[in-house]
Amino acid sequence: MNVLVTGGAGYIGSHTCVQLIEAGMTPIIFDNLYNAKSAVIDRIEKITSNRPVFVKGDVRDKQALVDVMTNHNVDAVIHFAGLKAVGESVEKPLEYYDNNVNGTLVLADAMREAGVKHIVFSSSATVYGDPASVPITESFPTSATNPYGRSNSWLKNV
C-alpha cells in the first residue's frame, strides 16, 4: 500500500514512516520542511535500509498534492502536516487557521480529485483542554488548552 504522509519529515510523521516501512508499506513523504530537516530522510533510510520518496511541498498547494498522489499511485493519506504550538497559535491565529484548517481542506479537495478515499487525521489531545482524568477517551468534552499555565481561568479574561 502506498501511503502519502503529509508532515512525514516531522516528529510523529517520521516515526510513522519507519513503522509503515517495517509493516511492508510504502510511505511517500510530503513536507514543506517548515519544522523539519531533510536529514530526517537519511535517518529513516539508516533505520530501515529503505529510502522513502520525499517531495518538498505545502499542503495548501492543491496541484502539488494531486501530482504526488497520481504519480505515486497513492492509496491512502496520513495527515500530520500542521502547526502545533499552543502558545504560538494564540499569537498567530490567522497563520494557524490557514495552515491547519485551510491546509486540511485543500488536502481533502486534492484527494477527491485524485480519487484517494482513505485518510487518517492526526488530531491532538489538546482539544480536550486540561482533562478531569486520564486516560482521555474520545467521549470527553472538548475544551481549550491554556497557553499560559494549567488553569482555564484565562478564558474568562480574554
Ligand SMILES: NC(=O)c1ccc[n+]([C@@H]2O[C@H](COP(=O)([O-])OP(=O)(O)OC[C@H]3O[C@@H](n4cnc5c(N)ncnc54)[C@H](O)[C@@H]3O)[C@@H](O)[C@H]2O)c1
Ligand atoms: N507531538 C505530539 O505529542 C502529538 C501528539 C498528538 C498529535 N499530534 C499532532 O500530530 C501532528 C504532527 O505533530 P508533530 O509533533 O510530529 O509536529 P512536527 O512539527 O514535528 O511535524 C509537523 C510536520 O509538518 C510539516 N508542515 C507543517 N505545515 C506544513 C504545510 N503547510 N505543508 C507541508 N508540511 C507542513 C512540518 O515541516 C513538520 O515536518 C500535529 O497535527 C500535532 O498536533 C502531535
